[in-house]
Amino acid sequence: GQQVMQIPQYQHVQEGEDFTTYCNSSTTLSNIQWYKQRPGGHPVFLIQLVKSGEVKKQKRLTFQFGEAKKNSSLHITATQTTDVGTYFCAGRNLDSSYKLIFGSGTRLLVRP
């Protein structure tokens, strides 16, 4: 079945350093979403990417969708302690408009 792999599993950075998490799908996706889960909380939607090669920015966060629509990345510039949490990508199949396949997540820890 379809798989969505996400790396790294953990990242521990000094506040002010950059952070990147990568997501790869075994199949071509119709779109991809990113979620953030704070410790002890629930996943919260960040963004959706639809077009091949799409790049979107939210303040210090930059999201990219690969040209082949099989990979994606989230880059955080100058991390802050408020960025702590687990970041998940979630891909949607070409033949399904409502099911998401979640990556295993990248847990970000930020040293103040």
Add this chain to the structure above:
Amino acid sequence: NAGVTQTPKFRVLKTGQSMTLLCAQDMNHEYMYWYRQDPGMGLRLIHYSVGEGTTAKGEVPDGYNVSRLKKQNFLLGLESAAPSQTSVYFCASSYTVQGVGPSGSYNEQFFGPGTRLTVL
């Protein structure tokens, strides 16, 4: 507007006991989902529903049953709990922008606060 709510928040069961987890949403969403979250494994889809009276299996449906008798509620049942079902369970709901099509559908999922279940 409470969004997505889940009851109970915590539960401890003995092996073989049964229970039902309740999910409710007040956003008039058509689609609802049950996930389980285990360390290092992300979120795995158990069952989902695309409308009142309909349900379908996800990635890991064994040992669980669901019902969607009312649009706003989605129930997850464990008939005979096993230690392997110790997990955090999240319910989610979503809508779709009509007329855009699957590749352009804006289908953000809204998650409930979760239920932490331990099976001894």
